[in-house]
Amino acid sequence: MHNPLWFDPSHCLIGGRWQAPIAGQTLPLVNPSDGSEICQIARGSAADMDGAITAAREALDGEWGAMTALQRGRILTRIGQLVLERVEDLAALEAMDVGKPLTQARADALALARYCEFYGGAADKVMGETIPYLDGYTVYTLREPHGVTGHIVPWNYPMQIIGRSVGAALAMGNATVLKPAEEACLTALAFAHLAQEAGLPAGALNVVPGLGAEAGAALASHEYVDHISFTGSVRTGALVQQAAGANVVPVTLELGGKSPQLVFDDADLDAALPFLVNAGIQNAGQTCSASSRILVQRGVYEEVKSRMAEAYSGLTVGPAADDLRLGPLISTRQKSIVEGYLSKGADLAIAAQGCLVDNCPADGAYVCPTLFADVPPDHSLAREEIFGPVQVLILFDTEAEALEIANATEFGLVASVWTREGARQMRLARKLRAGQVFLNNYGAGGGVELPFGGVGKSGHGREKGFEALYGFSQLKTVAAHHG
Ligand code: NAD
16 A cells, blocks of 8 residues: 655644654554554654744734734635645545544545635634623624634544634634644644645644643643643543643533434334444444444334344444445554453343454454444443444333433433434423434534534533634623713
8 A cells, every 4th residue: 555644744843843852752653454553753742842832822923813814714715625635645644544444534534624614714704792781882792812722632533623623723813732642643744734835824733743641731731821622531631621720721622422312113214224323333433422322212122123233244344445334443452442341241132243354454453343232221331432333222112211311321422313203303302411412313414514512521612613613712892981
């Protein structure tokens, strides 16, 4: 396979200059499809992070900070155009780095382009308001950037998460510092190259790869960062919030979930089936909004079970370049976490499993997608985020019981309801504890335009859509007394 790298991956981008990390240290980046080393990446330190944050501050006082919303929007739109021109290159990088099947990697690159287009177009459409007040006053509000925003990104959807968080932050005029995941950072670096090519001023986007406990922690705790956007695990999210809290800095946390789909007896099963399965196995289940719990009413339970089992039996797993339904997991570490859950499910019935193709390299991080049936709602597989291709089927009788089970985890990111009954759709849309509810669909095709975020341990704050622009800005109230 040809090497899709077109830049030096061992550098950080700081103040418009690509440079080796100050301490000269690097980390190996591993291809999860075969365990081989792709390249060495920068192991950024607190000193590199300090340089990046200083550069971002200078950008706010320089060319970037002086730009109008229209100018910022045009640059973002140009970045989107360059992303579109390089979709295949970006997809090849992401497939190699994350182990994603090429079709998924391509969809992620297109989503990155779409975020740049959306936020490029929206940049000059964020407005304040005038507020009726006392006689002799005119009061209005201004939406202003926070200043320097930190973006800590995980390995599962690097391009999409960069698009939604860095894209929205730049649209609002923040200067950004991006810390990609140590397991997958090539498309973050590629994105920064394209942003430079599109004319983004120096310091508006800085990228410091490295370990979470080093570069990540340095970003989260830095006193000159004004806002942090974090996507990843609950444990790390809590640490980031704690570190930012010491500086009284706001954070947006997107921490995953255990998202249910509720299938009622009157559901259109032909429409539901592809969503029930795909929402669990997309990206090998390593999706914050994965639907890992399928709650099914008694009247259609056996049919859903056998149709999902049939779909699972046809699932194949192999190297990213083979472009099958599933690739490997991100790492052998993630593989052992998922295998740990499969062992915890030893007391459960397996309805069906997919299979690995014959040519799976022995050092790849492969697991078989697994569908468990008749799972008690209080079982750990029905409550904890697994982050692998594992789904559980749970039986229910009444709407009230389905609601209680659906709301009984500590998470609340996404939920979906499959029923033809309009009143039930409306009732459940209100009562389900989730940041997004889908009625007779799941995921709505990605939904760049749709505000996204969780409740409970799924996090707080909203990204995507127009709402993100409010999150990446703060409101100033101006009251003029003119008599
Ligand atoms: P993680 O939360 O530790 O890592 C996510 C990002 O945070 C990475 O960029 C990492 O370098 C950074 N980070 C790590 N420690 C940090 C610290 N102390 N301060 C600041 N930044 C830090 O996730 P992980 O270890 O890669 O994965 C573990 C589990 O997290 C997975 O099994 C999965 O359940 C969950 N996860 C969720 C998402 C999501 O989209 N919600 C994404 C990835 C992982």
